[in-house]
Amino acid sequence: MAAKARIGVLGAGLMGHGIAQVFALAGHAVSIYDPVAASLEQVRTRIAANLRDLGDDEAAAQRVQPCTDLAEAVRDADFVVEAAPENLEIKRKLFQETEALVRPDTILASNTSVIPITAIMQDLHERSRALGTHWWNPPFLVPLVEVIGTQWTSRAAIDWTMGLHAAAGKKPAHVKKDVPGFIGNRLQHALWREAIALVEEGICDAETVDTVIKAAFGRRLAVLGPLENADLVGTDLTLAIHKTVLPAINSRPAPSPYLERLVADGKLGFKSSEGFRKWTPEAQAALRAKVVAHLKKARADDV
Numbered sequence: 192m193a194a195k196a197r198i199g200v201l202g203a204g205l206m207g208h209g210i211a212q213v214f215a216l217a218g219h220a221v222s223i224y225d226p227v228a229a230s231l232e233q234v235r236t237r238i239a240a241n242l243r244d245l246g247d248d249e250a251a252a253q254r255v256q257p258c259t260d261l262a263e264a265v266r267d268a269d270f271v272v273e274a275a276p277e278n279l280e281i282k283r284k285l286f287q288e289t290e291a292l293v294r295p296d297t298i299l300a301s302n303t304s305v306i307p308i309t310a311i312m313q314d315l316h317e318r319s320r321a322l323g324t325h326w327w328n329p330p331f332l333v334p335l336v337e338v339i340g341t342q343w344t345s346r347a348a349i350d351w352t353m354g355l356h357a358a359a360g361k362k363p364a365h366v367k368k369d370v371p372g373f374i375g376n377r378l379q380h381a382l383w384r385e386a387i388a389l390v391e392e393g394i395c396d397a398e399t400v401d402t403v404i405k406a407a408f409g410r411r412l413a414v415l416g417p418l419e420n421a422d423l424v425g426t427d428l429t430l431a432i433h434k435t436v437l438p439a440i441n442s443r444p445a446p447s448p449y450l451e452r453l454v455a456d457g458k459l460g461f462k463s464s465e466g467f468r469k470w471t472p473e474a475q476a477a478l479r480a481k482v483v484a485h486l487k488k489a490r491a492d493d494v
């Protein structure tokens with residue numbers, strides 16, 4: 192991996208500006224493209240404000256070059272990452288246009304949340320350099336980046352991408368098969384399915400589900416993964432627990448009717464002041480602030 196790479200970021204929204212910030216802080220030259228002038232105009236100010244808030248080098252914002260022209264943003268890039276809207280057609284079209292503008296060895300990555308990388312990249316001429324890099328929000332506070340290979344992705348492209356992200360202070364994780372939800376969202380939503388089922392079945396209310404997680408195994412999760420935990424307690428005990436508990440756990444291969452009903456009733460969470468629970472504007476602001484404070488502390492503890 193080049194010590195100083197040229198990075199192109201496509202999309203200057205919530206994720207794109209944060210990804211650009213991480214690469215700029217790592218010393219790379221970053222160009223960022225967005226067809227919406229308002230997103231592009233505020234990108235440097237937004238990054239500088241984040242850097243100031245985190246106590247990072249504010250000058251890094253100057254290494255981010257906003258571009259109104261896609262060709263200018265990806266010219267001579269070693270690595271291009273796309274953080275455009277979660278829409279298959281937009282992403283496919285963007286990569287087809289980008290492929291015609293970059294070198295044959297430029298690595299092309301999508302930050303899609305759930306769209307299979309195979310579907311996005313299937314029409315490219317050189318598919319061995321195409322992959323997924325799935326960041327978590329906010330990109331400059333959550334360490335993980337899942338690096339997803341398709342059946343066509345070369346080992347060299349995966350290794351280079353893993354090295355690039357590790358050197359920028361991220362924790363890259365290799366996802367060997369392009370499955371829906373990759374690793375993190377499969378695990379997260381397996382838990383959410385059971386959380387919703389507990390409420391649906393009247394076993395407890397939504398607040399209690401969250402309390403049980405936050406006050407019990409949630410406390411350990413940042414330092415003790417489930418498979419470390421299984422080894423810690425013993426695989427024999429894990430097997431005994433699974434024989435009793437797994438038949439009772441929800442395994443519905445579709446969204447919960449309880450969730451469908453919330454959405455149909457317009458109970459959309461923060462944006463409508465009610466979802467599983469009721470949310471005043473003050474409660475929403477307090478929860479957001481609590482999450483950011485927690486992530487900042489975890490980041491400070493990491494270094």
Ligand SMILES: NC(=O)c1ccc[n+]([C@@H]2O[C@H](COP(=O)([O-])OP(=O)(O)OC[C@H]3O[C@@H](n4cnc5c(N)ncnc54)[C@H](O)[C@@H]3O)[C@@H](O)[C@H]2O)c1
Binds near residue numbers: 201205207277285325
């Ligand atoms: N928000 C999250 O928590 C999160 C986490 C992980 C992954 N993602 C994924 O990252 C991607 C971006 O999400 P976001 O939350 O930053 O969205 P966003 O709406 O904040 O930003 C998207 C940006 O893309 C721009 N855009 C529109 N058309 C474009 C085009 N043709 N080319 C380039 N840019 C274009 C928009 O103007 C906007 O600035 C999505 O695929 C999303 O699923 C989001």
